[in-house]
Amino acid sequence: MIFEGIEFPTPPPYKIKMIEYTNLPSLEERRQVLREAGYNVFNIPSEKIYIDLLTDSGTSAMSDLQWSALMRGDEAYASAKSFFHLKDAIQEIMGFNYVIPTHQGRAAEYLMFRALDLKPNEYALSNQFFDTTRANVEVLGATAVDLVNEDAYDVTKEVPFKGNIDLQKVEAFLSEHHERVKIIVLTITNNSGGGQPVSMENIRKLGELAHEFKVPYFLDAARFAENAYFIKMRENGYQDKTIKEIAREMFSYADGVLVSAKKDGLVNIGGFIALNDKDLYWKIRQLMVVTEGFPTYGGLAGRDLEALAQGLKEVLDERYLQSRVEQVAFLGKLLDKNGVPLLKPFGGHGIYLDGLRFVPHIPREQWPSQAVVCAIYEHSAIRTVEIGSLIFAKKDANGVWQWPKLDFIRLAIPRRVYTLDHMLYIAQSISDLYKQRENIKGLRMTFEPPVLRHFNALFEPVT
Ligand SMILES: Cc1ncc(COP(=O)(O)O)c(C=O)c1O
Structure with a gap:
């Protein structure tokens, strides 16, 4: 195999403390x-x-600090300490008023689209929906519309932010149908399109459009830290900012997030919704007791909440x-x-x-x-x-x-x-x-x- 001339990657800032054997079948x-x-x-x-x-997704190795955080898990049924630790960690990075844990990302999607009461003849827009997000729109009879920029479909074209949504297409769609668009979900990074990042400019401008047309604007932020890292590397004006500062700015343009924490949360299970809209928050709280559990644990154990709070710090x-x-x-x-x-x-x-x-x-x-x-x-x-x-x-x-x-x-x-x-x-x-x-x-x-x-x-x- 040829690999001369290829620069070796930067080594990771950790060493291995525990191993798991694997088999190589014949x-x-x-x-x-x-x-x-x-x-x-x-x-x-x-x-x-x-x-x-x-x-x-859910396949990360946890750190020694996360494993020890598990021991601090407060397993009280309601309003456990661990929930407040997680809420603080999320608010510190994302700044939203309300936090709702869920057992994984698709549960967050399920609750959000039901709370918004998506119906046939209504739309949800995205750069590209991931499969579960799309499915959660479609099971309600609504239509999931992908409006990623055309470059995303050119496999070999090298552009820095191939995950960007096409703002002109969004504007045209909203001008015609905005009463029937229930939500915009921007996926960062765009998994269906190859883990491609979305630029800060695109995140901000989409926010301006969504607010002009009064459509709720959420980030599907499963890989928010990787997206922030690409912004730091590729977008002018961000080289001297920390990942946390960049993340905070990304979230400042949105009304909330749907998150599968199994990616950049560095945990094996978990998800959450964070948002600013009080009415929507209360709708979700009431819906979720039927499927996920009380709103301070959302289908997770207290120890899961602790490990996630720690993972969110480490990923930055x-x-x-x-x-x-x-x-x-x-x-x-x-x-x-x-x-x-x-x-x-x-x-x-x-x-x-x-x-x-x-x-x-x-x-x-x-x-x-x-x-x-x-x-x-x-x-x-x-x-x-x-x-x-x-x-x-x-x-x-x-x-x-x-x-x-x-x-x-x-x-x-x-x-x-x-x-x-x-x-x-x-x-x-x-x-x-x-x-x-x-x-x-x-x-x-x-x-x-x-x-x-x-x-x-x-x-x-x-x-
Ligand atoms: C962008 C994106 N959104 C949502 C999900 C769904 O998350 P989960 O598998 O935790 O339900 C995934 C999972 O791969 C994803 O990549």
């Missing part, structure tokens, strides 16, 4: 595992996985963010140098391979990116995930598939879990596989679930 075993999993990698038992890049460490973003980019550069087609610039939380260029011989109807995901597992016991047709394709009124423009294989890098030698193994394995790509076969879907298809779909290889 080729024969991997083939059997894939068959038994119905060629859906969500069904592969994790003990059969050597390196797990399925997601960066610029040395950590630098080593994280550079580790991801290092993997991207290695793969790029070996000719593997991928999305540029490299995202904050992972590398996105371009499925359509990886296996151009596989037609869209045979799920090319999912075929590559399975081939990567078979080749090297690395689990990745499809972020493309399997998630986003829709059938039109005549039952004909409408394919999304982007079709990726996401290599999501868990936070503080894998080392540089893991990156070398991943790059070596995928580069080898790419050389033999003509041997990869397409897949036929044998079970098609109606909602969030990718989690439960089943396949068999096309012969």
Whole structure:
């Protein structure tokens, strides 16, 4: 493998205190595992996985300070000390009046869209909705509209803020339909589009538009610290600001946040809503007792709240963010140098391979990116995930598939879990596989679930 000329990433500001063993199953075993999993990698038992890049969500390694924070968890049912610690930590960074914990991000989405009473014929706008956010809009019969800038659809175009929403499109949409737009959700960084950041200017201007048209404006802020780091690196005027100052400014333009804390919260479970609108806050409080629990714990244990409060402080460490973003980019550069087609610039939380260029011989109807995901597992016991047709394709009124423009294989890098030698193994394995790509076969879907298809779909290889 070629890696001369590629700069090594900045080392992380921590050392390893505890390890977890992993297995590398044989080729024969991997083939059997894939068959038994119905060629859906969500069904592969994790003990059969050597390196797990399925997601960066809930897969972080916690620090010694977080593990000790667990011991301080106050398990009082209501108004526990741990809730107030978390509330203080969130308010310190985000500055919103009200904080509502939830068991994870999608619960925050569920509650918010129900509290806003989204209905058929109404809209929610975004740069790009993530799958669960979209699903939570669509189950209410409303329409989720993606208005990301056109560059986001050009896989190789290198622009600094490829996650930006197209403000002109937003203005045009609001001018025509603003009475029926119930919420704007800006995803930072844009996961569906490759972990691409959104600029401060875009966050601010979208806020101005939303307020002009009186539409609630929320950030889907699962990866807010990574977004803030990119702003510091790439946007004029932010080089001398701290990550916390940048984050605080980002949040100052919004009415609130929906957060999956399983990413930049550096915890294995958790989420929250934070907002300023008192009426909306009270609506959510009342809705959530049915599904999440009392508003001071939202489906979490007191110890989870403590670990999250600590994680939110740690994620602001610029040395950590630098080593994280550079580790991801290092993997991207290695793969790029070996000719593997991928999305540029490299995202904050992972590398996105371009499925359509990886296996151009596989037609869209045979799920090319999912075929590559399975081939990567078979080749090297690395689990990745499809972020493309399997998630986003829709059938039109005549039952004909409408394919999304982007079709990726996401290599999501868990936070503080894998080392540089893991990156070398991943790059070596995928580069080898790419050389033999003509041997990869397409897949036929044998079970098609109606909602969030990718989690439960089943396949068999096309012969
Ligand atoms: C941008 C974004 N929003 C929301 C979610 C949903 O969060 P959760 O998995 O905690 O429900 C995710 C999860 O990957 C995400 O990436």
